[in-house]
Amino acid sequence: xxxxxxxxxxxxxxxxxxxxxxxxxxxxxxxxxxxxxxxxxxxxxxxxxxxxxxxxxxxxxxxxxxxxxxxxxxxxxxxxxxxxxxxxxxxxxxxxxxxxxxxxxxxxxxxxxxxxxxxxxxxxxxxxxxxxxxxxxxxxxxxxxxxxxxxxxxxxxxxxxxxxxxxxxxxxxxxxxxxxxxxxxxxxxxxxxxxxxxxxxxxxxxxxxxxxxxxxxxxxxxxxxxxxxxxxxxxxxxxxxxxxxxxxxxxxxxxxxxxxxxxxxxxxxxxxxxxxxxxxxxxxxxxxxxxxxxxxxxxxxxxxxxxxxxxx
Amino acid sequence: xxxxxxxxxxxxxxxxxxxxxxxxxxxxxxxxxxxxxxxxxxxxxxxxxxxxxx
Numbered sequence: 001x002x003x004x005x006x007x008x009x010x011x012x013x014x015x016x017x018x019x020x021x022x023x024x025x026x027x028x029x030x031x032x033x034x035x036x037x038x039x040x041x042x043x044x045x046x047x048x049x050x051x052x053x054x055x056x057x058x059x060x061x062x063x064x065x066x067x068x069x070x071x072x073x074x075x076x077x078x079x080x081x082x083x084x085x086x087x088x089x090x091x092x093x094x095x096x097x098x099x100x101x102x103x104x105x106x107x108x109x110x111x112x113x114x115x116x117x118x119x120x121x122x123x124x125x126x127x128x129x130x131x132x133x134x135x136x137x138x139x140x141x142x143x144x145x146x147x148x149x150x151x152x153x154x155x156x157x158x159x160x161x162x163x164x165x166x167x168x169x170x171x172x173x174x175x176x177x178x179x180x181x182x183x184x185x186x187x188x189x190x191x192x193x194x195x196x197x198x199x200x201x202x203x204x205x206x207x208x209x210x211x212x213x214x215x216x217x218x219x220x221x222x223x224x225x226x227x228x229x230x231x232x233x234x235x236x237x238x239x240x241x242x243x244x245x246x247x248x249x250x251x252x253x254x255x256x257x258x259x260x261x262x263x264x265x266x267x268x269x270x271x272x273x274x275x276x277x278x279x280x281x282x283x284x285x286x287x288x289x290x291x292x293x294x295x296x297x298x299x300x301x302x303x304x305x306x307x308x309x310x311x312x
Numbered sequence: 313x314x315x316x317x318x319x320x321x322x323x324x325x326x327x328x329x330x331x332x333x334x335x336x337x338x339x340x341x342x343x344x345x346x347x348x349x350x351x352x353x354x355x356x357x358x359x360x361x362x363x364x365x366x
Contacts, residue, residue, distance in 0.1 A: 014324050017331040050349040054342055117346055 019093040020102060023071055024064025031291075032063040032159045038295045039163025039178055042241050042302040047167050054117040055166045059159060062110035062126045066155070068103035069134035072096055074142070077204040083197055103134070118166040125165055129158040143205075146212040153186030154179075160295070174241045181236065181294060184229040188222045188261060189287040195219070195264070196277035196284070219265045222283075226261035230254040233294060243301035243311040250297070253290050260286055 036059045040052055047055070071078065071089055079090035088094040107130050115123035137152035145151075157179045164175035194201055194210045195218060201208040209218045233254050237247030260283040267279060304310030322329075 015328075017328050048349055048353060050345050054346050057342070 013093060015088075015094050015098070019088045020098075022088050023068040023094060023099050023102060024061075024106075025067030025071075026064075028067055028156075029060050029063050031156070033060045034292070035178070035182065035295055036060075036159040036163035036166075038299045038302075039160030039175060040167050041163075042160075042174065042178075042298050043164045043167035045167045051117055052166070055114060055122070056163070058110045058114040058117060059126060059162055059166075061106050062114070062130055063159070065103050065106035065110055066130040066133040068099050068106065069130070070138045072099040072103060073134070073138045075099075077143075077206060080204045081197075081200040083200055114166075119169045121169060122162055122165040125158060125162050129155055129162070132158070144207065146207050146209045148207065149190045150187050153183050153190075156186060157182035174239060177232075177236050177239060177241065178295075178298070180232055181229075182291065184225060184232055185287065185291055187225045188229065189284065189291075191218050191222050191225075192264065192280050192284040192287065195222075195272070196280045215269055219267065223261045223265040226258055230258050236294075238312070240311065241298050241301065243304075245304070245310070246294070246297035246301050249293055253293055257283075257286060257290055 033056055037056055040047060040056065071087055074084075075087075075089040075096055078084035078087050084090065089096050089099055107127075111123050111127045111130070114126050133152070133155035137148065137155055141148040141152050160178035160182070161171070161175045164178070165171065191209060194208045195215060201211050209221060234247070234250050236242050237250050242250075260279070263279045264283055272280065301310035
């Protein structure tokens with residue numbers, strides 16, 4: 001074959017390694033790694049460090065694979081949304097076909113390797129999570145129902161359960177409590193984002209609650225879900241994965257979070273427009289710390305338990 | 313014997329190729345470490361000769 005067949009026209013962009021990495025949604029991956037690690041370390045069985053490291057890495061790769069599949073499927077709507085227009089596919093840095101290939105290859109690799117490093121149940125759960133995020137959420141729910149992120153939030157809630165199953169080989173109430181924490185946290189987190197990313201979802205025809213039911217209804221939904229989340233998050237403090245440190249943190253954070261949700265529900269669009277969605281943006285930022293701190297405290301309780309300090 | 317001069321494409325993709333190479337090497341090391349850990353930990357047992365024959 002002539003060398004000329006390998007050349008790309010002058011000025012054409014050569015996909016770099018960093019572009020492929022961006023396809024894996026590294027920020028989402030970091031959250032997945034953290035929550036899966038907490039699930040693994042909070043479990044009653046200990047895991048060999050090498051097996052724990054490898055297993056969490058394969059969970060991260062699986063999460064990245066589902067991110068690549070999501071970007072491949074959503075390239076059309078990513079292109080019209082300001083927040084996502086610079087992603088690798090809409091910006092032309094990675095061809096859509098390559099994103100699909102990478103997503104499928106990494107999905108297979110991560111599930112197979114997790115089955116070898118941990119157990120079949122954890123691998124099956126990882127496969128289901130990838131399927132849920134790429135097919136159920138991205139391909140079906142996202143474009144068809146305003147409940148997209150409520151049900152789709154389950155995909156992001158599985159990692160601590162996978163971490164727990166890596167360690168124990170089975171499910172338990174504590175693992176599902178961690179699942180429920182992320183599941184209930186997702187809707188207010190994304191609805192706050194939808195409130196201040198004003199026209200993005202409108203432009204892309206994504207039926208977010210702000211588009212289908214209006215902004216007033218979204219504000220009411222934020223407070224309702226936050227109340228339910230608060231009950232769950234504080235209640236978790238009295239279970240086997242909770243303890244005094246977790247409970248103290250949860251009480252403070254949930255009081256702040258609830259106040260933020262009340263502020264959001266009391267505002268109208270005129271007030272929000274006037275200060276550039278200050279309250280909504282503050283609530284969104286707090287939501288990131290909220291989840292990090294709750295899981296961080298579950299980890300602290302688990303780490304202190306062997307020395308007789310953590311837990312009840 | 314003469315080596316062909318490096319193609320311009322190889323120069324442009326050098327960083328990417330080195331990155332892929334390093335990742336593959338890291339994967340090999342990880343599989344090796346996993347295998348070693350599994351084999352040396354208590355829960356791994358080689359099947360007995362009779363069991364293999366069955």
